[in-house]
Amino acid sequence: MQYLAEMAGTWHAIARFDTAHGGPHIDILTPGRTKETIRLKELDNRDALTYALTDINDRWEFYRARYQRSMNREDQFKRNHELFKLFMQHALESPELRELIPQDADLLFLPDNDPELREANLELAKTLRADGKRPAFVKVSYVAETRTVLVPKMELLETA
Secondary structure: OOHHHHHHHHEEEEEEEEEOOOOOEEEEEOOOEEEEEEEOOOOHHHHHHHHHHHHHHHHHHHHHHHHHHHHHHHHHHHHHHHHHHHHHHHHHOOOHHHHOOOOOOOEEEOOOOOHHHHHHHHHHHHHHHHHOOOOEEEEEOOOOOOOOOOOOOOOOOOOO
């Protein structure tokens, strides 16, 4: 038995109850297809099915919210990764910037144009500080810049 939920126009498997792999169990899934397995050793197949029906009926909102949080974390990771790539390009071109980064610092990006990611990274900073770590913040602003680009212009001067 499986709980499916539609999110943003796509159906996602959220939780699965089955009896394969040595007995009844629940697989709680995440967007990356990893799963947490909870064994129901004390239940036979009939009781496991009853439990599954009751559990999904009672806890479907919990399972859905947990899955959505995982989706959000995965998306935040991707957005932070893109900012990190841009930052590393900038750092490679700027020795002064490299000098400013503290040893063993956890870099956190605070993009002006992405308030959701900014807030998530500020929350992450609280967790890092509670663990005794020192986050270093990188403010990300987008500014207009005009550059001169040389483009080859070709003309046929003469034919033989």
